[in-house]
Amino acid sequence: MAKANVICRCEEIEIDEIRKWIAAGCTDFEELKRILRVSMGPCQGRGCRDIILREIAKATGKPVAELRISTIRPPVKPIKTMLLAEED
Template identity: 60%
Template sequence: MSDCKCKDKDLNIVCRCEDITIEEVRAYIDNGVTDLEQLKRMLRVGMGPCQGRTCTPIIIRELSVATGKPVGEVPLTTFRPPTSPVKLGVLAGGEEDD
């Protein structure tokens, strides 16, 4: 049995929640989008159920390579409330236990 590897590395999925490939991320970066916040708004990376826990480090590394900035200097996205899960019933005006 041979090792099963993706022959086209550009088709590797970066954001599994939103089904975004590294090729898509690199295309946006090549077109001048060098900010994680912009990539989040345009591609929805980091907006799925994992909230970027999987894709954000990979995308930050790509931005670091593209901009020449160290990984620690690539700005992160702005966290906006609610930062914790809220039941839909609470938002709809129901009781918290509903």
């Protein structure tokens, strides 16, 4: 069965699941990241982070600018593993 309203495509997390955890009190992006694995796929949150931050802001009444944002880990841009293994 195909999922509807997938926000984090890498981990296939739907908006309803994200909203459920936010309503349960998980209003920190890092906390959601650890529970749901959002933004831990190959895109490093480039597709879902802004949407999730807006949902947290809406639920808490805080501006997105005041929310703690997760750190993007290197490589900042996805690269092929083969390039890392090449010799000069």
